[in-house]
Structures are given as structure tokens and as C-alpha cells.
Amino acid sequence: MLLSIAVVIAFLISTTQALNPKNIVLAKETSPDIELAKKLGKEIIAACPVVSDTKNLAAFNSCADKLTKLTTLRETMNAPFLWGAQSKVGNYNLKDNQTTKFDPLVWRRIYLATFMFKGEPKVEQINNLIVIHLPIQFRNQLDIGAYPYPFWHSSKKWNSYQQSTELLLFLEQKKLKGALRSAVVDSQRPVVNHVWDGNWVWNDAHGKKQPYVTLYTRLFSPSNPHVAKVDAAYRAFEVNLRQHACIVCHSPDNAAKQNPLLLLSYPNQALSLRHETVRQIKEKRMPPPTGIVNDQERQKLLELAQAFAQAGDQALAYEGEKITSSQVHSSN
The missing domain is CATH 3.10.450 (Nuclear Transport Factor 2; Chain: A,)
Structure with missing residues (x-):
């Protein structure tokens, strides 16, 4: 009888400890x-x-x-x-x-x-x-x-x-x-003021493209053999995107009120959209609402998008970044 009571007491103690909020927090931590x-x-x-x-x-x-x-x-x-x-x-x-x-x-x-x-x-x-x-x-x-x-x-x-x-x-x-x-701010922190001149890109006093951190030479390692290829592919793609006013919707000021915003106006930031652009051009959704009407022009832009996506994959893979099979499939 005493043994049974002891077992019951032990069970109640262990159950109480398990339900103690402190123990739950500890388990999570x-x-x-x-x-x-x-x-x-x-x-x-x-x-x-x-x-x-x-x-x-x-x-x-x-x-x-x-x-x-x-x-x-x-x-x-x-x-x-x-x-x-x-x-x-x-x-x-x-x-x-x-x-x-x-x-x-x-x-x-x-x-x-x-x-x-x-x-x-x-x-x-x-x-x-x-x-x-x-x-x-x-x-x-x-x-x-x-x-x-x-x-x-x-x-x-x-x-x-x-x-x-x-x-x-x-x-x-x-x-x-x-x-x-975070929305929690410290208004006492010192701030530096800049005046925007309306230019998203510019050349500095030495003729170098700016912002320099947006370039593939900044993103990828010096030994990456795909840098020149992905840069050339992006430049060719970007020129044609501008002809169809695609950059207007995909710039930092977010004129189209996208959420999330998808950037195409800078080389390395366009990488996140490299496969999505292929899909949308194929499906006649880019530019909205019905894509490019002229089949020949649409095919040209599609081929440029595919070349950019492929070059981007190669450059990122060289750096050890994961390229998923679904990404590759969407660009074919």
C-alpha cells in the first residue's frame, strides 16, 4: 500500500514539473x-x-x-x-x-x-x-x-x-x-544627410560605374570565370527591358507598388528575378498585362532572359551557392 502511494506521489510530482511553464520555456530554449x-x-x-x-x-x-x-x-x-x-x-x-x-x-x-x-x-x-x-x-x-x-x-x-x-x-x-x-529607432543617433540627384546609377570622377557594390566584380570572387559572361548577359537583357519599359516597375522607388518589390535595375540585385523573368515572358505576363505583342520581339527578350539566367546560375554555383532544379527547369 505504501509503495502504491509513493508511486502515485512520484507521478504527480513529475507531472507537475512537466507542466511548469519554466520547464516549457527551458525546453524551447x-x-x-x-x-x-x-x-x-x-x-x-x-x-x-x-x-x-x-x-x-x-x-x-x-x-x-x-x-x-x-x-x-x-x-x-x-x-x-x-x-x-x-x-x-x-x-x-x-x-x-x-x-x-x-x-x-x-x-x-x-x-x-x-x-x-x-x-x-x-x-x-x-x-x-x-x-x-x-x-x-x-x-x-x-x-x-x-x-x-x-x-x-x-x-x-x-x-x-x-x-x-x-x-x-x-x-x-x-x-x-x-x-x-526594426521599427524601434533611436532618434538620438547621429545621421548623415545626402541629397538625391535623381540618378539611380552614375559614373564617378574616374569614370567608374556606381554604385560599385551593385557590380558583379563586387559580388563574385576574382577567380570566378563567369563574371564577364553574366555581366554581358545582364547588360544585353537590361537594354531590351528598358525598350519595353520593364525597368520602370522594377526600380527602388517601386512605382508599381509591388510587395514584395522585384528589382531589375541593378546587375547583382536582378539575380533574384533571373528565372521569374523567363517564366513571365514565356507566359506573356511581362510587361503586364499581356506581355509583348510582337512574337519576334518577345522571343528575342526571352532568349536574352534565358542567357542571363544561365550565366547567373553558373556564376553563383561557382561561389558555392545552391541552384535548385526548379530554378533551372523554369529557365528552359
Whole structure:
């Protein structure tokens, strides 16, 4: 009898402990997804620590190189990857925020590298979504050609970059789906003011194309044998896109109010759309609403799009980026 009572008491104690909220939180904190989130956060912070001089070019380049090579980050990022600004504090639904689609390599090397990180990552779980909070400081004193496009075309956007206090990364089912600049801002942070002259691209005093970070020579390693090919393919494709007014809808000012926005106006940022353009041209959906009426002109643009998609795949594959079979199939 005493043994039976002891068994019952032991069972009740174990059940009570299992239902204790503290134990539930502990279980979540030690789950593989939580551990992955912490690992990602710590590796990003270590790759790009805060330096006192925000125009330190060596630190910027070092950060970009390290983020490019971070294996955990590369293998976890979803393609395409969504990036934007949080519309309001606490809104963690990517679909409810204005975002832009990017190729994973482009985002981490060209966009993520404009930030510096400090402290420790904070990891928060909401149902199946894990939010990684990274304290940030923006490199707002770089040369204007070091930014993916003139963010200051919109003062709201430029200030969001300069004064946002956190980067929010969204992990779901072991995949990083996207990131947002937090709506929590520090209005006391010093800002750098630029006046936009209306040009998305320009040549500097030495005749070099700007922004230089949008070029394939910045994105890909010097040993990549496909750089010249993908650049030539993009240039030929882009000229014909302009003839059909496609760039109007696919520029940073987002005249067509797309969400997510799809960029075609810059070489490396167009990579995220390289297969989608092939599909839409084939289906007579680009440009909207009925595509290109002239069959010969449509076929020409389609062939240019296919050449760009193929060259982009080759260049990215050389860097170790994943090219899915569905992507290749959509371009054939």
C-alpha cells in the first residue's frame, strides 16, 4: 500500500514539473531550432563587430567577405530572401511589411554588410516562428557608391537604416525566410544627410560605374570565370527591358507598388528575378498585362532572359551557392 502511494506521489510530482511553464520555456530554449538561431546570431555579430569609425572601408570589406563565407548563414537562408523595414513594433509577419526579394548571396554581402553588430543575440519564439534580434549600428559614412542604391531617395528609408536599433531575422522550419530593420529607432543617433540627384546609377570622377557594390566584380570572387559572361548577359537583357519599359516597375522607388518589390535595375540585385523573368515572358505576363505583342520581339527578350539566367546560375554555383532544379527547369 505504501509503495502504491509513493508511486502515485512520484507521478504527480513529475507531472507537475512537466507542466511548469519554466520547464516549457527551458525546453524551447534548448531546442535545435533555438540553438540554430543563437548560432546564426552569434556568428553574424562576430563577423561584423562595431568599429568606432563608420567609414572604415577595411572593416566594411572584411565584414562583407566574412558574411559571404559564413556556412551556417548560407545554408540556412531561403531563396529568395525577403528584406525590408518593420511597419510597426511587434509586427513579425513578413507579408504585412514592405519587402524586396533578393538572392541570398546578394543580401548578405551587399546589404547585411552595411551594418555592424554588438552584444548578444536575443531569440524569441512565437508559435513556429523564431525571431532573432541583433543590436545594430549602420555604416552611414561610407562613400555613396558603397550602398546598394541611393537609400536617401526617401528620407524615411534612409533614417530607418541610420536609426533602427535592431535587425530582425525570421527563422521558420530551419530556414531564414527574411529580415527587417526594426521599427524601434533611436532618434538620438547621429545621421548623415545626402541629397538625391535623381540618378539611380552614375559614373564617378574616374569614370567608374556606381554604385560599385551593385557590380558583379563586387559580388563574385576574382577567380570566378563567369563574371564577364553574366555581366554581358545582364547588360544585353537590361537594354531590351528598358525598350519595353520593364525597368520602370522594377526600380527602388517601386512605382508599381509591388510587395514584395522585384528589382531589375541593378546587375547583382536582378539575380533574384533571373528565372521569374523567363517564366513571365514565356507566359506573356511581362510587361503586364499581356506581355509583348510582337512574337519576334518577345522571343528575342526571352532568349536574352534565358542567357542571363544561365550565366547567373553558373556564376553563383561557382561561389558555392545552391541552384535548385526548379530554378533551372523554369529557365528552359
